[in-house]
Amino acid sequence: MNRAILVALLVAVSTITYSFLGSDDAKADRLKGIWQPSHGKAKIKIDKIGSKYYGKIVWLKEPIDPETKAPKVDKNNPDESLRSTPLKGYRILKDFEYTDEDEWSNGTIYDPENGSTYSCVIKMTDENTLDIRGYIGIKTLGRTDVWKRLEMPSKKKSE
Amino acid sequence: MMKFFRFYALVFSVVALLAACGSTEDFDASIQLDVSAEGPFFSGPNTLQAEYTVNLKSLIANKEFTANDIKEVKVKSVTIKIPEGDAIGIDSFNNVVVQLASDNAPMTNIAILNPINGNGNELTLTSSADAEIEDFFKQEKFIVLVDWDFKEDSMRPEMHSNVKIDLVFKLKQ
Amino acid sequence: MKYVLKFALVAMLAFYAPVLYAQEDTTTAEDEEDYSIYDDLDFADDGTQSFANAKISGLSPARFISLGYDYQAGYDLTAANVGEGIAPETATINSTSGIRVGANIPVVSRNDLLIQVGGQYWNLNYNYNDASTLNHPLHKTLANNGLRTWGLNSTIYKPLNETHFILVQLGADMNGDYAVPEFQSMRYNRYSIAALYGKRPSDYKQWALGISRTYRAGELNYVPIFYYNYTSPVSKWGIEALLPARGHVRYSFNKRSILMAGFELEGNSYRLGNQSTFLSEPLDDVELRRSEIRARMMYQRQLVGFVWFAAELGYRINYSYNVDDIPEGKDFTRLFGIVSDAPYVMENTIGNPVYFNISLNLVSP
Structure with missing residues (x-):
């Protein structure tokens, strides 16, 4: 017994x-999937590498730099030696860990528009919505952008 | 007069002590590994990756050191080679980016080459002047990622590349 | 029973196996990437709508926190006569200077609504050439007390759809020659508001039209306003304007180093006579309508991280330095003489010096 x-x-x-x-x-x-920031200029695919999450640019509304007429590169990178890194495929979200209920933190977000890297915390407000808060030092000094999940049209139809 | 000498002797020894505390020595080292990914590969950047196990004992010849001795690690150069006999050559790619990632250090972009010109199967990249990658060597392992930007779709089942990263270790004395 | 136990162990292992395996697999790889599929994706939520972003590409950075110092070189100020009792007096002011501190924090930050709340403190110290010989009450109060402003403001940006938006700016300022912490009665607070409706046709341009209740011309006014931001997609030039309050041409050496040239109309209505008996009947309820055009060059650059340095140099051109009688703080508008032609209590004359301003700023993401 x-x-x-x-x-x-x-x-x-x-x-x-x-x-x-x-x-x-x-x-x-x-968190994995394809997401669109509010400005609609890019689509970001979030994947897991090792134990952390990373998001890379997989689509650009304007892939060609109007100034150079060539594919856009990371021309504002503070590290001059890396300024020819292509933006397509660029990992702008780095090193996120799942730290709390619906929250991924300890990561950074990079803004290729000005070459700045911000501390960042990601909050999933619903399955298809992320609050991406980039901040400086303390979370009060930050700005939140809302990202929406994208999916294949065929996937939606099949549901 | 004695006082004068004593004072300067004291100043000199303090300065010497401080200098000794802060002094470092540079050592060259290099790591080499095969990165790979399964196909198919679509036009655009595709990631090949591999895990590198850190073994400080074998990194620098005739120099024993621990993670605590590492003050700084910089990238000197990065070379990528596509294995001999592979039908694909460097002219199949627009550009290539090499990054390091790990559980305890922020992902770091260490080298790029954009655009890729010429042909053959070996490339020397432009390495980052600012990247400081010592944190990667203070843990057991890290991941090396190579993003090859394919010009066209390739239905090959897999792809391999050999990455050689030459490094400069600044070690505390 | 033995079999049951065995079964349990096997079942347990089977349960754990994928977990154990997953834990060892630390090199989780990304999926292969077919970039052609990303053109035609839909939002996972059917109701998701895109909204016009509040910014455009290439704008000079917005400031979270700003610590600045403003300095005007010497000029003469002729304080006008008040009736027959107070004679006009011209005095030389060697410099006018003060600190300017501001903060602006986003409190609501969503795709369909942005609300920022801010506060600022400015002071103006008048350094007279010889303060001991002054007779005119205006000179006396400026020399002894200077002017200061404590203000609160809020900006609300509400995008209506992918291209159109509404922008509302609210401000409440306490301006006067008061001391801190005594301040002055809240009834002398001066409120401004601007409401605009606009369009953002691309990432490089946004414009809006609206109306504002403003004290930038010193006294209360209602004026149409035009908001226009533009960045050339092919060159380093751009425009940032909110006319008639300010307008600048921008040249970006790079994203960390920006030069701007243009003007700002700066002003407010300052309650006088808070601290002393310098101003007595008929000057016991008056406000100084200070307004100036600052024609300037501004250079701002990143120092380190998010800390930027800004320096501006230009001419401070007087627009108004008159004094109005405002009993009980109940303000009125002349609307450029259309609504009222009430006379000023004093119509002062003031010189136009060179000025500079330097500031350290924490810029926003």
Whole structure:
């Protein structure tokens, strides 16, 4: 009988632990996907590399720099040696960790328009909406942009 | 007169002590690894990556040091080679970007080449003058990412590249 | 029972296996990238709407916090006679200077609504050539007390759709020759408002038309306003204007170094006579309608990180330095003589010196 209790306990503990571990990963992974910032000038794909989340530019409304007539590059990077880095594929969200319920933090956001990197925290307000808050030192000194999730038209139709 | 000498002897020893505390020595080191990714590869940047395990003992010949001894690590040069016999050459790409990522250090862009000119299977990139990557060597491992910007779609099942990163370690003495 | 236990262990391992495996797989790779699919994506939410962004490309940076110092070189001020009791008097002011501190923090920051709230403190100290010989009450109060402003302001940006927006600016200022912390009665606060309706046709241009209740000309006025920001997509030039309050041509050496040339109309209505008995009947309820045009060159550059330095140099050209009788602080408008032609209590004459302003600013993301 004792064995039966032990077995039941083992199964229960493992199931609960598993569901916790599994659900945490799944919760964190909800950040993955394609997102559009409010300015609509770019689309950002967030992926996981190692244990952290990174977002790269996969689409630009204006991929060609009107000044140079060539594909846009990171011309405002404070590191002059990297100014020819192409913006397409550029990782502007870096090093995000799932730190709290619906919140990813400890990361940074880079603004290619002025070459500045800001501390950043991401809050998922619903499955398809992110509050991206870039700030300087303290969160009060910041600005929030709302990003919306994008998906394939076919995926929507099939739902 | 003795006082005068004593005073200057004291000043000199304090300065010497401070200088000794702050002094560092430069050492060259290099790491080399294969990065890879599974295909297909679509036109645009595609990421090849691999994990590098840090082993400070074998990094610098005849020099034993620990993570605490590292003051600064800078990138000297980055070279990428596509394996001999691979049908693809560097003329298949618009540009290439190399980055480091890890659990405990912020992702850092260490080298780029845009545009890629010429052909063959080996490239030397423009390395970052400002990148400070010592934090990557103060942990067990980190990830090396290579973004090849494909000119055209490629249906190949996988791709490999060999990355060689020459580094300068500034070690505390 | 043994089998049950075995089964349980196997089941447990099966449960854990993917988790254990996932933990070891620290080099999680990105999916392969088919960039051609990103052209035709839809919002996951059907109701999602895009809104016009509040900024355009290339604007000079907005300031979260600003610490500045303003200095005007010497000039003469002729304080006018008041009836027959107070004779006119010309005095030389060697310099006028003061600090200017401001903060502007976004409190609501959504795609469909932005609200910023800010505050500022300015002071103006009048350094007379020989303050001991002054007779005119205006000179006396300026020399002894100077002028200061404590203000609160708010900017509300409400985009209506992808291209159109409404912009509202509100301001409440306490201006006068008061001392801190005594201040002056709130009934002398001066309120301004501007409301605009505009369009943002591209990332390089936005414009709006509206109307404002303003004290920039010193006295209360209602004027049409025109907001226009433009950045050339192919050159380093641009324009930033909110006419008639300010208008500048911008040249960006790069994103961290910007030169601007243009003007700002700066002014307010200052309650006088708070601190002393210099101003008595008939000057016991008066306000100084100070307004000046600052024709200037401004250079701003990044120092380190988000800290920028700004320096401006120009001419401070007087527009108004008259004094009005405002009993109980109940203000009125002349509307350029259309509504009223009430005479001023004093019509003063003031010289136009060179001025400079330097500031350290924490700029916003």
